[in-house]
Amino acid sequence: MPAPTRRDRSEPRTGLAAKLALLPLGAAGAWIAYSRFGIDHRRPLHPALPGRHECLETPAGGIGLYGSTAAPGVPLLLIHSVNAVANAYEIRPLYRHYAGSRPVYALDLPGFGFSERSDRVYTPRLMTDAIHAVVAEIRHRHGGGRIDAxxxxxxxxxxxxxxxxxxGDYRSLxxxxxTGFDARFVGRHRDRTRHGGAVARAMLNTPLWGExxxxxxxxxxxxRFFLEKTWGSSDIDEGLLAYDHASAHRPGARHAPFSFLSGALFPDAPGHLYEALxxxxxxxxxxxxxxVDYRYAGRVAGRPNWVVDVLPTGAFPHFEDLPAVTRHYDAFLAEFGG
Structure with missing residues (x-):
């Protein structure tokens, strides 16, 4: 039998390399198919908070609003964070704590929870407009007075x-x-929706691979990985994880997070906002x-209208040490809430 030529020896290696090169494509195709046919994107979602639950029609779209208003007093509005799986459950400990002593409200921001999750570019302007609409509704229901938020x-x-x-809408904040007390505090103002944010979001949110x-x-x-980064430990709140997972598997759940991941939801130079309050x-x-990067916190800590407290917790201290958080907040309101 004649000895194999150099070309004969190389062909098996070339074929193996080609097969290996196709493995990532095969895995990607399998995951796309599993995402489409194997994952339920219409999971039931129960309200994150007790009390009244409704949907407000606003210029920012439909806004999910929770309210517990049996007690008298100055209304308190609670606003959850913005991330890939955000929703009103994030402020649940504070909502439940204050629900018996004063009117308390909480919203789902546009693109999250029970609010409208349409396919649009989500921006700081949209989020601020949603807050304006909810605050106007709360003030209307409670005689037009100022609120705490x-x-x-x-x-x-x-x-x-x-x-x-x-x-004039607020008694205190x-x-x-x-966020924004890190390097972004003094960043140059730049509209990210015009400088790549919308483009990056469109690339992430294509029909083929977006979901x-x-x-x-x-x-x-x-x-779980990102919550442990938020907590700074593995001792996260399991109820929050479970609710986040359910909320993230609802129709349209990806639209606002992709704006967040593309940078379109980050205001530039937030220090200008904070220092002007x-x-x-x-x-x-x-x-x-x-x-926990607060390198510029000293720029506001010494101001007469600011009170800055620090706890030995992660970034969700109200889940870790609710008594300490509410004690500090109540002391602040006792001094400045007149």
Whole structure:
């Protein structure tokens, strides 16, 4: 039998290399098929909070609104954060704590929870407009007086913008683990919706791979990984994880998160917003985890209208130490809430 030629020897290796090169494509195709036919994207979702639950029709679209209004007093509006799986469950401990002592409201921001999840570019302007609409409705229901509002994480920047545009709507602001005190504090103002944010979102949200890509992002292992980064430990709230997973598997769930991931939901130079606030402002944050960069907090900490508290927790301190959070907040309101 004649010896194989050099070409004969190379052909098996070339064939193997070609097969190996096709493996990622095969895996991607399999995941796309599994996402389409094997994952339920219409899972039932129960209300995240007790009390009245309704949908407000606003210029920002349909907004899911929770309310517990049996007790008298100055209304308190609670605003959840913005991330890939955000919803009103994130402020559940605070809502339940204050529900018996004053009127308490909480909304699902556009694109999250029970609010409209249509395919559009989600922007800081849209989020701020949603806050304006909800605050106007709350004030109308309670005689037109000013309210207290407390936001979590990135939503603190939207609340600050809303308060600057309508300072007469608010008695005080609460900022729980606010973003924007890192390098973005002094960043140059730039409209991300005009500089790549919309393009990046469109690339993520294509019909072929948008849903499968989001399904990878919101798998239980992935969600647990990011919550542990938020907590700075593995001792996360399992109820939040379960609700986030259900909320992320509803029709349209990927649209707002893809705007978030593309950068379109981050205001630039948030320090300009924070430093301009004339209202009493309470800020509290933790020191553990991946979201505790507060290098510019000193720019507001010494101001007479600001109170800054720090706890030895992660970025969701109200889940870890609710008594400490509410004690600090109540002390702030006792001093500035007149």
């Amino acid at each position: 407390l936001a979590l994480s990135l939503s603190c920047e939207y609340l600050a913008a809303a308060a600057l545009e309508a300072p 609460g900022l729980l683990s606010p 499968p890509l989001f399904d990878l992002l919101v798998s239980r292992p992935s969600m 004339p209202l009493p402002v309470w800020m509290i944050h933790g020191v553990r985890g991946d979201f």
